Amino acid sequence: MNLSILDQSPVSSGATASDALQASMLLAQEGEKLGYKRYWIAEHHNYPALATSSPEVMLGYIGANTSSIRIGAGAILLPHYKPYKVAETFHLLATLFPGRVDLGIGRSPGGSAEAMIALSGNFLENVRKTPQLVEELLYFINRSFPNDHQFAQLNALPIPDVNPETWLLGTSGKSANLAAEKGLSYAFGHFMTEKDGPSIVQQYRQHFRVNSSGQPSQVIVAVSVICAETEEEAYRIALSCLLWSIQASRGVTSGIPSVEEARAYSFNKDEKKILENLRSRMVIGNVRNVIEQLRNLQSTYKADEIMIVTITHSYKDRLKSYELIAEELALYIK
Template sequence: MKISILDQSPISAGTTAGQALQESMKLAQIGEELGYTRYWIAEHHDISGLSCSAPEVMLAYIGGKTSHIRLGAGAVLLPHYRPYRIAETYNMLTTLFPERVDLGIGRAPGGSAEAAIALSNNFLEQVRKMPETFKELSHFLYNDFPSDQMYSKISASPLPAVPPELWMLGTSEKSAVLAAENGTAYAFGQFMVDKSDASILKTYSNHFKSRGRLKQPKSILAVSVVCSETTERAEELALSTQLWNIQHAKGEGSKGVPSVEEAKQYSFTSYEQDKIDDMRRRMVIGNPQEVKQKLFDLKMRYQADEIMMITITHSYEERIESYRLIANELLAKHG
């Protein structure tokens, strides 16, 4: 099974954004050592507790400190930017780190309405134009505008020998169809939806049209995972993440990911406990053997080509240990 890392670069309570970004770099390095296929970092704007607003900066930093793991954005939020600028940036990264760069594209605001206005001023209009701008971005990356199109006269230089791999990230049938119709790879964010529909990846595969770059459908299933030596400890680690989500929903998550001790001492209301139960059902939590089985079950259910895991814990060491335990269980060279 191919497994990969999705990182939101979370800030743990009592630490700083600078520490969180350094821990993200260490996570990519250790992921490479363990045999993970790719490391993606997310884009967020003015969300307390998340430290990465510019994936391209982190990817340049991490690329210089790793040698072969694929690196990508999960995702660049296209409605905030012009396609030409994104193509230039990721072509440059690919020129620096040949055949290692993924460009994941999303349509979410990645922050508050005020942040969206500060970034683009017309976010909703740009979301409406997403099919058009996604296609434009693809043409810039592959330098293949029709000769009668104005942009055929320019290139998103520097042009790497092999362009970055283009992915659409999403949580709905609409994003799956957009990826399929453009012949690009698709990553489904199962961890972001309340009720996940396994048929979405099937929709993507059924509608896929090869455009000469990607010959057949290629998919990732992104899930939230917490693994520890014992199931009990894994559940304790996950509880701090679940509490943080509750706090964010109440506008109280500014201190960062709470500790396990704080989570265990927190008095959840019945409504909050129901939310915790819902989160637990969507997450993969357990010891290495349990996590392995659950991941295989998800892969079969969704018919995904690859599993990408996001793991958030208060302890950076226990986050890395979660990824290490899973790699030791799933990757042959570590098994």
């Protein structure tokens, strides 16, 4: 089972954004030692609890402090940007770190309405243009504009020896169809939706068409996981993440609460229902239980790869979760 890391660079209560970013760098380094295939970092705006507003900047830092793990964005939110600039940025990263760079693209806002306006003006109009934006981006990445196109002679420099591997991230049939139509690999956010993920992924496979780069269809399924030495400990650690998710859905933007804060919190009846629903979409438990659930998800989705996102208040608990899973699956390459 190929395993990778998705990092949202969470800021814990009592910690700073600098602490979170340094913890992200350490996670990438340890993930490399543990044998994880990829390290992707997400993009969020005007969100104090998540530190990375510019994945491409962080990837330069991560790439310079690792040597073999693939690094990428999960995702660059394309409606906010011009495709040419995105292509330039990821060509530069791919030149610095040859054969290691992934360009994950998405179309969610990644922040508040005010942030959307500040970044891209009419965001919804740009979302409607996503298929055209993706097509233009791929032309720049693959240097494949038609001869009569206005950008046919324009290159996104520098040109790397190995192009970044391009992925489309999503949680819907619309994103699956777009990935299939454009010949892109597809990363499905299982942890972000209650939709029928396996049928969406199957839809992607059925309609996939190879593009000019010849990239094959590949599927990553991103899953929220918390693993600990015991089942009880895993659920204890997970409570802070679950409370944070409930608070975030109601506009509370403070950092990830501690386990003690979460245990002291009095959940009302409605919150308890939300809590159980959130918990049912996560993989929580001791290592054997977690591995069994991940294998079941891999089989259900027929996924090429599972990407794990783990949010805990303690950065040590987060790292321990990834270590336990890697050791159980003999990924460890120290």
